[in-house]
Amino acid sequence: MGTRSKLRAYFHTEYHHVERMLVQKIDFFILTFCCLSYFTNYLDRSNLNNAYVSGMKEELGFVGDQLNQITTCFTVGYVVGQIPANLSLHYVRPRIFFPACMLAWAGLTMVTAAVHSPQSIIAIRFFQGFTEATTFVGTHYILGSWYTERELGKRSGIFTASGLAGTMIGGFIQTGIHSSLDGKNGLSGWRWLFIVDGLITLPIALWGFIFFPDTPATTTAFYLTPAQKALAVSRVPPVPDRSPLSLGFLKRALSSRLLWGFVILWILAGETESFSSNALMALYMKAHPTKHYAVAQLNNYPTGVPAIGIVSTLFWAALTDYLGGRRDLVGYFIGATGVATAAMVLAEAARPAEEGSTAVVFAAYYWAGTVYACQATFFAWANDALRYEEHMFRAVVLAAMNLGSNAVNAWWSIVFYGASMAPWFRRGMWAMIAVSIAMAVWTALLSYMTANHERARKAEMAEDAVVGEEKASI
Structure with missing residues (x-):
């Protein structure tokens, strides 16, 4: 098959009429809600950095690395909530659980508008992190429950891009609010930012309460016909139905090489996002x-970073799908990007006053935005590798990936990217070079591991088929 024919087949998938209607419905009701949820998640999360450079630092008297300490407390809450939140999806319907968490973090976002000290924000952000804990990995679990392997990469990319859109648009929202609402009713523009962002989240939560369809095996969605519900179940591989909290399950999970392989991958990948996730460009400026x-410049210029991240995410999600699930390619690309961009900043730190230095640093930060592609592709990689495993095990692996990454990030940002280290973050740049090289090496090892796992699974299925035929002939 030629390249043009392969591209046409990839972007124009042929479905039976019933399956086409099912995919269109779950795209509308699941993907739309998940993307809007993640958009507001990042909008409510990234507004702290926007507020910091828009007057909050001076008004509340921030000193030293207090901004990073707040980020760490958010991360601690996020880590603490990972496993409980994702296990809760098996006891509380996602249609109830996801929107309820949204209402909680929207309320906490709006409460932030009333703070009078950095210490108050620390307490609020811990609980906000806890309520946001299931959004990212919980959604990847849901997407893996509804979509087939050929569909998953593109949807994961669109979902991840929606979070980056929240980060990007947050800067423009803060600029607009600062110019139009600063001083309105006695409130600073950065305080209005938290109020507006929280209000935006509320109607999306209501949408989820009404329309989110849970999982194929448990859905009661009124807009799915009985035939579509049955088809949804048949589209995903059947897995053993075992007790999720048994001692045997915990032993199998903790002794799995795949679990630790993907956890280490995401720990390394998560730190390659440090340039963007810690708002280093805004702090540099x-x-x-x-x-x-x-x-306005402090809020608008850094929006180019998530904008480039969106393009990179969608490009790599589509390309790795097109290449038959070669998610490992992203690991090599990101490894090279991390080394190159950190080296660019270190080079300019030696000549800060020279003409062109700022342009090079801006280029490095914008280029570093491409590393966001690892979010969609690496979680799609885990979903692909675990598609034939127990649903609970897949959920635990996805949660453990995020837990491990954020557990490291809780202290990593303070040690390597403290606000007091601006504008050059020299220690962080060397850490970026080291972790980028390590991730490229680990990507190669994990690729070998998942390939062996897939070969063993197929060999076991073939052996079971032979045994079944022999029994049938007796």
Whole structure:
């Protein structure tokens, strides 16, 4: 088959009429809700950095690395909530659980508008992290429950891009709010940002309460016909129905090489996102050695980072699907990107006042935005590798990946990317080079491991088929 024919087959999948209607419905009701949920999740999460450079630092008297300490407390809450939140999906319907968590974090976001000290934000962000804990991995679990292997990469990419859109648009929202609402009713523009972001989240939560369809095996969605419900169940591989909290299950999970393989992968990958997740470009601009940037510039210029992340995410999600699930390619690309961009910043740190230095640093941060592609592709990789495993085991692996990454990130940002280290973050740049090289090496090892696992699974299925035929002939 030629390249043009393969591209046409990839982007124009042929479905039976019933399956086409099913996919269209779950795209509309599941993917739309998940994307809007993740959009507001990142909107409510990233607004702290926008507020910080828009007057909150001065009004609340931030000193030293207090911004990073707040981020760490959010991460601790996020880590603490990972396993309980994702296990809860098996006891509380996702249609109830997801929107309820959204209502909680929307309320906490709006409460932030009333704070008078950095210490108050620390307490709020811990609980906000806890309520947001299931959004990312919980959604990947749901997507893996509804979509086939050929469909999953593109949907994972769209979902991840929606979070980056929240980060990107957050900067423009803060700029608009600062220019139109700053001082309104006695409130600073950064306080209005938290109020507006929280209000945006509420109607999306209501949408989820009404329309989210749970999983194929448990759905009671009124818009799915009985035939479509049966088809949804048949589209995903059947797995053993075992007790999720048995001692045997825990032993199998903790002794799995795949679990630890993907956890280590995401720990390394998560730290390659540090340039963007810690808002280093905004902090670089605010502490620039020779230039002063206006509030609008501090909010608008960094939006290019998630914008590039969106393009990279969608490109790599589509490409790795097109290449038959070669998710490992992203690991090699990101490894090279992390080394190159960190080296660019270190080079310019030695000549900060020279003409062109700022342009090179801006280019490095924008290029670093491409590493966001690992979110969609690596979680799709885990879903692909675990598609024939127990649903609970897949959920635990996805949760453990995020838990491990955030457990490291809780202290990593303070040690390597403290706000007081701006504008150059030299220690962080060397850490980025080290972790990028390690991730490329680990990607190769995990690729070998998952390939062996797939060969063993197919050999076992073939052996079972032979045994079945022999029994049938007796």
